[in-house]
Amino acid sequence: MTYPETLDWMFNQLPMYQKQGASAYKEDLTNTILLANHLHNPEKEIKTIHVAGTNGKGSTSHFLASILQEAGYKTGLYTSPHLKDFRERIKIDGEDISEDFVVSFIAQNKSFFEENQLSFFEMTVGLAFDYFHQEKVDIAIIEVGLGGRLDSTNIITPLLSVITNIGMDHVQFLGNTMKKIAFEKAGIIKPNIPVVIGEYTSETKPVFEKKASETQSEIFFASDIIQETYPSVLLGDYQKQNKKTVLQAIRVLQSQNQFQISEENIKDGFWNVVKNTGLQGRWQQLKEAPKVICDTAHNKHGLEIVINQVNNQKFDNLHIVLGVVNDKDLDDVLPLFPKNAIYYFCRPDIPRGLDASTLQQKATSFGLNGKVYNSVTEAYKNALENASESDFIYVGGSTFVVAEIL
Numbered sequence: 001m002t003y004p005e006t007l008d009w010m011f012n013q014l015p016m017y018q019k020q021g022a023s024a025y026k027e028d029l030t031n032t033i034l035l036a037n038h039l040h041n042p043e044k045e046i047k048t049i050h051v052a053g054t055n056g057k058g059s060t061s062h063f064l065a066s067i068l069q070e071a072g073y074k075t076g077l078y079t080s081p082h083l084k085d086f087r088e089r090i091k092i093d094g095e096d097i098s099e100d101f102v103v104s105f106i107a108q109n110k111s112f113f114e115e116n117q118l119s120f121f122e123m124t125v126g127l128a129f130d131y132f133h134q135e136k137v138d139i140a141i142i143e144v145g146l147g148g149r150l151d152s153t154n155i156i157t158p159l160l161s162v163i164t165n166i167g168m169d170h171v172q173f174l175g176n177t178m179k180k181i182a183f184e185k186a187g188i189i190k191p192n193i194p195v196v197i198g199e200y201t202s203e204t205k206p207v208f209e210k211k212a213s214e215t216q217s218e219i220f221f222a223s224d225i226i227q228e229t230y231p232s233v234l235l236g237d238y239q240k241q242n243k244k245t246v247l248q249a250i251r252v253l254q255s256q257n258q259f260q261i262s263e264e265n266i267k268d269g270f271w272n273v274v275k276n277t278g279l280q281g282r283w284q285q286l287k288e289a290p291k292v293i294c295d296t297a298h299n300k301h302g303l304e305i306v307i308n309q310v311n312n313q314k315f316d317n318l319h320i321v322l323g324v325v326n327d328k329d330l331d332d333v334l335p336l337f338p339k340n341a342i343y344y345f346c347r348p349d350i351p352r353g354l355d356a357s358t359l360q361q362k363a364t365s366f367g368l369n370g371k372v373y374n375s376v377t378e379a380y381k382n383a384l385e386n387a388s389e390s391d392f393i394y395v396g397g398s399t400f401v402v403a404e405i406l
Helices: 003-013 030-038 057-070 099-116 120-134 178-188 205-214 239-255 263-271 273-277 300-311 330-336 356-364 376-386 399-405
Strands: 048-052 075-078 090-092 139-143 160-163 195-197 219-221 284-287 291-294 318-322 341-345 370-372 392-396
Touching (some): 003 099, 003 120, 030 099, 048 057, 048 178, 057 075, 057 160, 057 239, 057 263, 057 273, 090 120, 099 120, 120 139, 160 178, 160 239, 178 205, 195 205, 195 239, 205 219, 239 263, 300 330, 300 392, 318 399, 341 356, 356 370, 376 399, 392 399
Parallel strands (some): 075 139, 160 195, 195 219, 291 392, 318 341, 318 392, 341 370
Antiparallel strands (some): 075 090, 284 291
């Protein structure tokens, strides 16, 4: 199979949360363990840092990778979902995995995947571990896909676990309270492996402390320890907390004496994160006049910070290009959006995309008014045409909306 054919096979034949939602979520790690054994357990041959959390785990993972790259280490980075190309999920020193490696990995293991009905995510995790092992990375940053305890990535024993924060998202899988969600995320905490917690609440802190106590893991609450960090090209307000989490994680890594990381490396890692890793879609500016910002925030916890930042911008008129997926709790997120904006409702081009007319109807009940467009591209084009140079355009609501305009 060619690379496009290989991707089609991966995307279309097997369940994938990104496209299907609930049916792609597995209730245990049996398949992942089966695959790891089939691949001769490459995950046991690499040093890793494991990153979970409701929001910020992508930025946090990229910051960590950037700092380690600045320190001269060959650094693997596994994240999800991708924005433009599947290969973005698996990188070494900011370079995407090659098409050839993806094609040959799938070809070599296709019959095993079919026989055992492995999911898209399980295959991709296996691919990442195999690639990082074959390429002999010094360390790999592994971002959890969904939850933690039952996530396919949770077969590693990392040097360090990181949990950025807990918010109400994916409640259909992880539970409908902060405590239940925290319990799932805390599932990445391993015996005698230190854990860094980014943000906590009175509900989630005891959950983390209990799990860390059970596993005899040293626990660090970054927001209580770190006061100052370094500047970064990432200007989203939410990065302030992510940077504290990253700095505390690096401090723990430094104390383990396995990696030599200087203050200069940390400083440069924060500043050069986009250049080093190719991170996109985090309060990313696309145009100057009118100013256009896109952001992948898509749940209440993330959108609260982003919309607050939008409201603090200077502009004559505000234009918002908005699309969401169909399992989004609109009663939760729509009240966050400003009523004084012109809305361009659209549907992200994936099977889970919510119909734009449905979104418009619901949004109108919250006092958010605008027109429906046939595609994200058309909505964005109209926003650009309608905006004057002193206006502000925000594009978001879903990772997939942002992906279509980058």
